[in-house]
């Protein structure tokens with residue numbers, strides 16, 4: 331029996347130096363191209379198509395999108411800040427829809443937190459749109475806990491803390507923290523590797539800022 335399949339192989343296109351977003355330092359990179367090959371008995375034979383290009387830091391081995399090599403440290407910080415906020419926004423929305431309902435207080439809390447973070451006004455309609463997209467993710471098993479675990483690789487302690495605070499404020503926007511919500515926050519604490527004492531302090535501070 332002939333076994334024909336495909337495999338992806340990475341090629342180095344060029345090398346150079348850049349500001350690595352993960353190392354936060356000037357390091358060497360390899361620009362790599364992943365190409366799909368037709369294989370026979372698992373041996374790559376025929377190149378099929380280019381499936382992706384990425385930049386790999388030779389120090390930390392993390393991969394980044396190719397345009398990172400032209401970005402200044404300042405631009406990288408800004409891009410990381412935006413990416414963090416987009417993830418935090420998605421996590422807040424996942425917390426909001428976790429109980430199966432969306433109410434006005436929750437929407438208002440998210441609107442206020444988005445304004446606090448971005449200095450930009452968002453509308454309730456925009457948050458509802460986000461909620462629809464998040465509902466699809468939730469159907470595929472991407473709840474706030476899983477999303478946090480996968481998105482938090484490069485978050486600082488301060489960023490982790492701010493996500494817990496935001497989630498607490500959204501979860502309690504329309505009343506007391508329900509046992510299921512408390513359980514979800516505890517699982518987020520594990521996902522973000524925050525110790526119990528620190529978590530208690532974050533929740534205590536957040537509950538004091540509630541009006």
Ligand SMILES: [Zn+2]
Nearest residue numbers: 350353387390
């Ligand atoms: Zn690096």
